[in-house]
Amino acid sequence: MSINAPAKALSIKDYKSDLHNDWCPGCGDFGILTGIQMALQQLQIEPDKLAVYSGIGCSGKTPHYINGYGFHTLHGRVLTVATGGRLANTDLTVLALGGDGDGYGIGAGYFVGAGRRNADFAYIVHNNNVYGLTKGQASPTLSKGKKTKSMPEQSIQDGINPVAMAIASGYTFIARGYALEPKYLASIIARAIKHRGSALVDVLQTCPTYNDLYTKEWYEGADLPEKRSRLYKLEEKGYDGKVQNPTDAQEMIAKKAAAVARSYEADPIPIGVYYEVELPTYEDAVFQRIPGLAEKPLVEQDVFHRDVNPLLEAMR
């Protein structure tokens, strides 16, 4: 995404709205919000040129807390509304946010559809394994046999693998972050925003109210004898998911396979960038097909003085 830096340097405060926040104390959403705001500040994105879209759920409220144009849409449909917005005005930076239920459950079809298009936006998924706003039912990322304190019974459906699903759908930037490491998360989100094409950042997130399985302490490994973290950073283990030569099909397949293999590692869980490739975006394809649209965004096109007479003449 091309970024127009403003004249005066923007501080983190410039990305905060003055709305009172109603998330639970200690919610992982705070870390994600901070990570987003830090990334926006790092990139100096003008709030007037920022459109933040969200689905429904606790995560869906995020745009209200960000200073920028905010679109709090429908459950599961965030990527469709964001895509419409993005295609109508390609001058803007588009962020999409949602929960794991929103994106991988009710919105799974749109998650796949968006991957196929590879339009230019960053999609940040708050992945806490539960439906928080309806009081803690199992989400699509909770594994079979697991039961949080909010659930009456164990889940008898298995969890999906968002990274593998993103690879299969065609996302061109796939990363995972951790909500309680906002600085590291911000660096990943900044890369996702800068990436040309559809970028997924799946963020492992705690829900202190309903999810007593995957808590801050669990991620820190407080229960393990060696007290080690249950997370590790991919790049620290020498992993590089970036495709160097996008025209090399073999390299692309190998990198995809490596990313999928890493995504199944359960302990420790890798965070960082799993996969990255530079491929033509949906917008590139549109501009190639309709050259007039490459000149200026759709919203600035003069479409109000069209001559339709040739079409009528053809009907004689």
Add this chain to the structure above:
Amino acid sequence: MQKNRLTWIIGGPQGSGINASAEVFAKACSRAGLRVYANIEYHSNIMGKHSFYRVRVDDEDVRSYKDKADILVALDHETLTGDGDHRRWATHYGHIGEINEGGGVIYDAEIGFDPATAKRPDLRFYAVPFMEIIKKALEEVGKGEQARRYEVMKNTVGLGASLALCDYPFDLVAEVIRSQFKGKRSEVGELNVRAAKLAFEHVKQHENSKEFPYTLKPGREPKARILAKGYEIHAIAKLKAGCAFQTYYPISPATDESVYLERQQRDYNLLVVQCEDEISSINMAVGAAHMGVRASTATSGPGFALMVEGIGFASITECPGPVLVMYQRGGPSTGMPTRQEQGDLQFALHPAQGDFPHVVIAPGDLRECYQDTFSAFNWAERYQMPVIVLSDKKLASVYTTIDKLELRWPEIDRGAVFTGSEWTAVDAKGPNDSGSQAGHNGNGNGKMDLASVKEYLRYAFAKDGISPRSRPGVKGGRHWITSDEHDPDGHITEGVEMRVAMMNKRMNKLKLLQKAMPEEQQYFLHGPKDADLTVLAWGSTKGTILDALRDLEAQGKKVNFLQCRLMRPFPAEAVGAILRSAKRIVSIEENYTGQLAQLVQEQTGVMIDQRINKFDGRPFSEDEVVNALAKVYDGAKAEPVVTHVH
């Protein structure tokens, strides 16, 4: 003997090119100054099932089809006798029974049909050796052995043979054929002309082709008319109205509009996106409309069933769109995908949860399809709500002459728009300017004196009832939108006063819209004021009813027709007044329950007890309406109508 009044039918298996020859014939008539009304009936099938195209030609305006035709071209046996021989329950019995006395039947000699079995000694039958003629035409250019590859030219052979009967100038048709095959394909065009000519000569040799009772002459003054289909008109209206963004998911019979627009993308800087489903289509269009472009989509019943959440979302967020053209087809569920029904009026009126404003308008003919689709974009932006244009399969696919000048361009009206620099203060006086909302609402401090706010508020309570809209990218126009109930700044609220104020603000826009809309676009009383019988109807039955009224007038029956067009907001007062002063009322609808009759009862309190309904998936013919109305006129009780089965 009739003069310049002819109905011609060509039938054959799907994929046999009946469309091409029917449209060539229609064009050859329209270009010569005649009026054409052509409609196609086809199965939801790619290849093989029975389809037919009916072309009615007249000197006068024709807006419907007649039960009977004068010439039938049959490319296969089924067209003549139906499919009872290979189906447990026949879907039709062929078209021989639909031919006027003394009419002609042209059929492929290869299909082994014995005219004696038709038991219609009055008809003239012509067994034409279709393949032999094609072969002969190919032999003239040294391609005789390739005849099977050119089998699809049978349709042209049928057309050429027909011209020999009705005596229409062959050259007029040849000219159209040539114009359909330009450039590299001109050679194929010539082959078609040649094959048509050979068929023409073949029939001319028949002794009984002389003095055929149904003939056609070119019109006297060729006018600047065009031959159009409804989906093209909807699409052109969208282009002219400045639509920049169209989304769709393939569905019959709505897809044609989007594919037509797809073809125009380069020339008009329009973006058409094929989506993963209709939920995506509607919401992508909502996203684009909020971004400030005129956005639209098109669908049919099953797709609309998926879109409904997007309609509510667009409405509560006061989105300046989208415009949705809904092509009704036979329901429920998958129903009859390629057949006609006016079955989705009540659905379009009540698509989603809660009370919210949206516009539903149902054009009655192509001119109105144009006007209403164009106006829809103006209303969507001025009143910031989604607009549904209720079209249907019949309007979408009917191929008819319209005067080009009838397509007048209304003005573009983009409504109240915040553009940035000139903004000084917002008339934001709302229900909580006294601070009384404090405590009700976790979002916002509730103590803000909104009258003193000097910033743009997307959902401000403006004096004229409509908050000026902004769009991302505009300096100073920053705002939030949410599918939740919200404050003037677009943040979530559950406060009681704000809820009431926002509901009132949104719903009130319907009144503003209705006040501003020209009355003749809302409803129209056709025919004499002091009629003995008033027909209540809507949508694509308009032309059929107008044609029927002409016949009834000739019978000395005084009937008028109240056409309802704007369904929401509904012009209850005016419609009620007309109906209360009517002597007798009968509704005519192509659905089971009488959905307009229900709406009128609900809105006006006038009971509509007499209802003529048709729900067999086929549109009313002119004769069906004439007969049904004549019976009611003479005192009989209205009954459902079923397409005449032979």
